[in-house]
Amino acid sequence: MPTSTHATRKVLGPCSHILVAANTGSWRLERPDVDPELCIRCGTCAMYCPTACITVSKDKSEFPLTFDWNYCKGCGICGNECPKKAIRMIPEGGE
Amino acid sequence: MLTYKVEPKGAVSPGISTCQGCMIDVIFRNALDVLGEDTVLVVPPGCAAQFSGCGPEASVTVAGIQGNLENSAAIASGIANGYKHQGNDHTTICVIAGDGGTVDIGLQSLSGAMERNENILYICYDNEAYMNTGVQGSSSTPLAASTTTTPAGKPVNSKDLFRICMAHNIPYAATASIANIPDFRRKVQKAKDIRGCRVIHIMSPCPTGWGYKSAKTVEVAREAINSGAWLLLEYENGRLTISKKPTALGQVESYVRMQKRFKGASDEAIAALSAHVCERYTYMEKLTQIMA
Amino acid sequence: MAVKMFDGNGAAVEAIRLARPGVIAAYPITPQSSIAEHLADCVAEGKIDAEYVRVESEHSAMSVSIGACLTGVRVATATASVGLALMHEVCGVTAGCRVPIVMPVVNRSLVAPWSLWCDHSDTMAERDTGWLQFYASTVQEILDLQLCAYRISEHEDVLTPSMVCFDGFYLSHSMQRVDTPSDEEAWDFVGPYVRKNMYLDPKDVMFINDLCPTVEHTEMKYQQKVGFDKAAGVAKDVFAEYEKRFGRKLSAVESYRLEDAEVAVVTIGSMSGTGKYVVNQLREKGIKAGLLRICMFRPFPAEEIREALQNVKVIGVMDRSSGLGAFQGPVCSEVKAALLGTSCQVYDFIGGIAGRDISDGSFRKIFGMLTDAAAGKELAGTTWFDVREDAMNLREVEMPC
Numbered sequence: 205m206p207t208s209t210h211a212t213r214k215v216l217g218p219c220s221h222i223l224v225a226a227n228t229g230s231w232r233l234e235r236p237d238v239d240p241e242l243c244i245r246c247g248t249c250a251m252y253c254p255t256a257c258i259t260v261s262k263d264k265s266e267f268p269l270t271f272d273w274n275y276c277k278g279c280g281i282c283g284n285e286c287p288k289k290a291i292r293m294i295p296e297g298g299e
Numbered sequence: 300m301l302t303y304k305v306e307p308k309g310a311v312s313p314g315i316s317t318c319q320g321c322m323i324d325v326i327f328r329n330a331l332d333v334l335g336e337d338t339v340l341v342v343p344p345g346c347a348a349q350f351s352g353c354g355p356e357a358s359v360t361v362a363g364i365q366g367n368l369e370n371s372a373a374i375a376s377g378i379a380n381g382y383k384h385q386g387n388d389h390t391t392i393c394v395i396a397g398d399g400g401t402v403d404i405g406l407q408s409l410s411g412a413m414e415r416n417e418n419i420l421y422i423c424y425d426n427e428a429y430m431n432t433g434v435q436g437s438s439s440t441p442l443a444a445s446t447t448t449t450p451a452g453k454p455v456n457s458k459d460l461f462r463i464c465m466a467h468n469i470p471y472a473a474t475a476s477i478a479n480i481p482d483f484r485r486k487v488q489k490a491k492d493i494r495g496c497r498v499i500h501i502m503s504p505c506p507t508g509w510g511y512k513s514a515k516t517v518e519v520a521r522e523a524i525n526s527g528a529w530l531l532l533e534y535e536n537g538r539l540t541i542s543k544k545p546t547a548l549g550q551v552e553s554y555v556r557m558q559k560r561f562k563g564a565s566d567e568a569i570a571a572l573s574a575h576v577c578e579r580y581t582y583m584e585k586l587t588q589i590m591a
Numbered sequence: 592m593a594v595k596m597f598d599g600n601g602a603a604v605e606a607i608r609l610a611r612p613g614v615i616a617a618y619p620i621t622p623q624s625s626i627a628e629h630l631a632d633c634v635a636e637g638k639i640d641a642e643y644v645r646v647e648s649e650h651s652a653m654s655v656s657i658g659a660c661l662t663g664v665r666v667a668t669a670t671a672s673v674g675l676a677l678m679h680e681v682c683g684v685t686a687g688c689r690v691p692i693v694m695p696v697v698n699r700s701l702v703a704p705w706s707l708w709c710d711h712s713d714t715m716a717e718r719d720t721g722w723l724q725f726y727a728s729t730v731q732e733i734l735d736l737q738l739c740a741y742r743i744s745e746h747e748d749v750l751t752p753s754m755v756c757f758d759g760f761y762l763s764h765s766m767q768r769v770d771t772p773s774d775e776e777a778w779d780f781v782g783p784y785v786r787k788n789m790y791l792d793p794k795d796v797m798f799i800n801d802l803c804p805t806v807e808h809t810e811m812k813y814q815q816k817v818g819f820d821k822a823a824g825v826a827k828d829v830f831a832e833y834e835k836r837f838g839r840k841l842s843a844v845e846s847y848r849l850e851d852a853e854v855a856v857v858t859i860g861s862m863s864g865t866g867k868y869v870v871n872q873l874r875e876k877g878i879k880a881g882l883l884r885i886c887m888f889r890p891f892p893a894e895e896i897r898e899a900l901q902n903v904k905v906i907g908v909m910d911r912s913s914g915l916g917a918f919q920g921p922v923c924s925e926v927k928a929a930l931l932g933t934s935c936q937v938y939d940f941i942g943g944i945a946g947r948d949i950s951d952g953s954f955r956k957i958f959g960m961l962t963d964a965a966a967g968k969e970l971a972g973t974t975w976f977d978v979r980e981d982a983m984n985l986r987e988v989e990m991p992c
Binding site for chain 1: 687750788797798800801803811814
């Protein structure tokens with residue numbers, strides 16, 4: 205394919221080319237709180253999480269879930285879908 | 300070349316300004332995860348335009364173009380033919396468009412692309428109205444649902460995109476739901492491996508437009524499947540299969556009562572919706588027998 | 592170089608064939624249809640190695656063209672009239688995304704009323720869409736302009752699409768002799784398509800045509816404006832190179848017997864030949880008449896027009912579109928703007944609508960009005976010429992009691 209691409213070059217017209225993220229964590233009014241005793245580390249919450257901000261640890265010596273608070277919007281889908289009801293939503297500012 | 304200011308999650312930026320409880324992110328992430336980086340996206344205006352970027356700021360790590368609302372399938376056709384001419388038979392050209400851009404204004408170009416059997420994958424995420432512009436009714440809006448342009452409830456049933464696709468004899472069409480991600484991924488994988496025009500129609504409930512708590516998106520989608528308001532279907536090489544039989548066919552009560560958009564619907568309207576759901580399922584079931 | 596016989600559509604197809612597009616998307620519309628047909632023939636017969644996409648509308652024809660061109664191939668499409676109007680939305684994308692498509696447009700009236708015949712209402716409605724516009728006056732010029740348009744549009748300083756406009760039936764279906772470069776000569780001039788700006792390549796990621804906020808939208812439009820500014824000079828260079836290679840002179844405007852002219856008409860398109868014929872007749876009678884033909888309408892060659900017309904006392908501009916609601920038609924408005932500050936008197940003549948012939952008689956009448964104006968007689972700013980006297984009484988229907 206013929207090309208005139210160089211390491212840097214000017215592009216005319218509209219295009220996006222810098223991957224950025226909105227700080228959607230700032231939207232949160234409630235945050236998920238996991239009960240490590242109830243959580244079976246099945247990953248259902250992570251599969252449905254719109255922002256993919258849940259990491260599930262399979263290592264039993266570690267806390268089961270970690271959340272990326274920069275991006276968790278606090279939608280509550282994780283808690284709603286948890287088969288063990290191990291996640292509850294708590295106010296962002298503390299109870 | 301794309302410049303990374305953040306680490307993407309899969310092929311998608313971790314922070315996208317889709318509404319709280321919206322699962323279009325999940326659709327993009329899973330579709331692009333299955334399709335891989337050798338993919339070009341076509342995304343029309345709509346909620347999914349969040350993934351096209353804004354100014355210099357990008358939201359996905361694959362190449363793409365934002366088209367107009369009605370020409371996604373045509374732009375994708377052009378890309379497919381451009382690559383074909385240059386001997387590129389490996390890149391997946393994938394449209395991800397909403398219901399308005401697909402079943403309303405985009406139906407003509409999609410029909411053309413399906414008739415020509417263009418080598419494209421067309422994914423329609425269906426939130427059953429023009430959500431990005433403020434919940435105006437579309438031809439995907441179901442009977443009795445209130446939108447800002449059907450304030451007294453939509454007087455007619457929704458358009459059946461899946462049957463329209465079947466009528467074009469394309470090699471692959473499927474419906475999917477955000478309540479069943481493994482099924483969606485399987486269908487995207489299957490579509491990826493097929494050549495020709497492929498359409499996946501995935502229901503993606505909208506907390507903002509449907510009026511339910513953001514935590515309930517998957518639950519609402521699941522209830523739609525249980526009642527038959529949304530069917531999981533697959534059409535491949537002229538064969539139709541129903542992926543999952545509804546567990547409570549026609550019992551749309553619990554589904555509609557979860558959503559404010561049906562708040563004003565009369566019992567008669569709900570009964571009519573239920574009848575439509577049952578009729579459609581019966582029709583599809585008969586088709587599966589004919590097309591087995 | 593060989594002499595071939597082509598009608599206008601045939602010349603457009605020949606130019607497309609010589610430019611070797613990789614993707615063709617065309618939707619038939621009178622009087623463009625034979626372009627769509629002959630391109631299909633060329634592909635079927637292997638004369639063009641391209642993918643032919645039989646689209647379901649002009650909107651899709653342009654959309655397919657954009658998508659394909661952004662993968663790095665030259666593309667071809669063509670349209671006319673309401674087809675162009677349907678494309679309008681996507682034409683803005685072509686221009687704004689700097690996709691250098693060259694498209695023949697066979698001029699035909701816009702509805703309503705329905706008409707199959709020529710006027711410029713279709714392309715004049717697109718004059719601010721961000722496309723270069725060339726108007727051919729002969730079949731030969733269709734081929735010449737189109738070959739040049741690839742070079743101009745694809746130039747890295749321009750990156751702006753082109754419409755090569757020619758009059759429906761007058762040119763599209765008129766068989767004329769055309770000096771045609773050989774495949775090699777043409778290819779040596781046009782050259783392969785090289786992607787120079789934005790493109791769709793999985794290995795070099797960018798997301799094209801995203802939402803751009805107000806803080807940079809003006810600048811994006813300014814970039815396009817600079818493209819037009821550069822296009823004027825690039826066109827001059829390309830025309831000069833074309834003349835050197837193929838011996839035919841092309842220019843943004845063509846002056847005809849203007850040196851000492853006292854009255855002149857400004858023409859565009861196929862009417863120009865008739866205009867020149869009448870100029871010659873008038874010259875024989877001792878009337879100092881002249882003609883200026885606008886060949887490149889976008890970018891508008893204001894300086895050349897001023898240069899050519901500034902010493903002409905009275906000028907009549909021919910507008911082959913109705914310019915409804917405007918004080919003067921689109922061509923006249925711009926010519927007048929170009930002549931700002933001169934003492935030229937500029938009048939507009941609207942006619943030739945929907946195939947009504949602009950005859951030698953029409954030109955004689957118009958020159959008559961211009962010479963009268965030069966002698967001091969009052970003349971309206973805009974004159975609709977050759978309008979039937981019963982214009983307001985065309986239909987009379989029975990009323991229910």
